[in-house]
Amino acid sequence: MEPTRVPPVEELRSAPKVLLHDHLDGGLRPATIVDLAAEAGHELPTNDADELAVWFAESADSGSLVRYLETFEHTVGVMQSADALTRVARECAEDLAADGVVYAEIRYAPELHVQGGLTLTEVVAAVQEGFDQGIEASGGRIVVRQLLTAMRQAAPSLEIAELAIAARDRGVAGFDIAGPEAGYPPTRFLDAFDYVRQENGHATCHAGEAFGLPSIWEAVQWCGADRLGHGVRIIDDIHVKEAAGDGAPVRAELGLLASYIRDKRIPLEMCPSSNVQTGAAESIATHPIGLLTDLRFRVTVNTDNRLMSRTSMTEEFRLLCEAFGWGLDKVEWLTVNAMKSAFLPYDERYRLIMETIKPWYAERR
């Protein structure tokens, strides 16, 4: 068998990619933070954009989700006006389009952006204005939707779920919970997940990142989450019997929860670089995404926080292709997986797969 060709980075950049898990407040341009902080009178660790980029990456490289989350003080702190939110959202859409992303769901917690007097509804509108501008500036090469996140350690999760449903015609595709996972199990937010589902809405849930199987089980079996944010710890329910080798597939025994998730094709929003920073995985080369892909779970590749991880979709795929010897065929599989898992109506997902994604990869085969 010929060895797989690891795609050059420029090819990975031009490849159509789909991003389901990316935080608006985790993807600001460092220079924009410096500008916005000066306008808002927010004190930063440094006012030099290059030094600030290093500060975020090094501080987030903590081995702990809780300490990783502390760095958001300096992004959320400068996103408290409509103009700031619009600018950040516009640049987000532009940066993703330039990276070859054709569809993105961008999440953030509206409740964190009301310190300057905006209402929750005004926050959502300001972000949407920025996405609309960014999409236009990118010549319509990208489709973007919002996901509204409720913070686990705060109270108003039902209010955020109601906001997500109320704004479904104004660019919002779904609901999520984020923040520290240990001590805040998904069932604390059951009323919010129930509400979203009863309104025929969509929800994802950060689970299986800093806490293990019970969190994933609650997210899926109690809260009915359509997708899992990270979900890496599902690995705890999988026992490898024989590693893959010489063309033979991996042999593994799946527990009941892992089987359920694979059988039901529940998408895993995997974020390799972020997991290495928070200690959820030891390295890219040993990241469970390799095994889960071999076992054909519905795996997707994501950035989580481009600023804190100094990454992009191109970079995540470059790291994975190098670590696992993956070629464009795997990039296509993971991209189609993601597009199938999007919170977009079926006909729109189908069109993006058939008209934008598949033709590009077919041309290079």
Ligand SMILES: O=c1[nH]cnc2c1ncn2[C@H]1C[C@H](O)[C@@H](CO)O1
């Ligand atoms: O990976 C994560 N796990 C849990 N919470 C996270 C992660 N990345 C970002 N957040 C938090 C910090 C942000 O302020 C919030 C909303 O985007 O979500």
Ligand SMILES: [Zn+2]
């Ligand atoms: Zn996340």
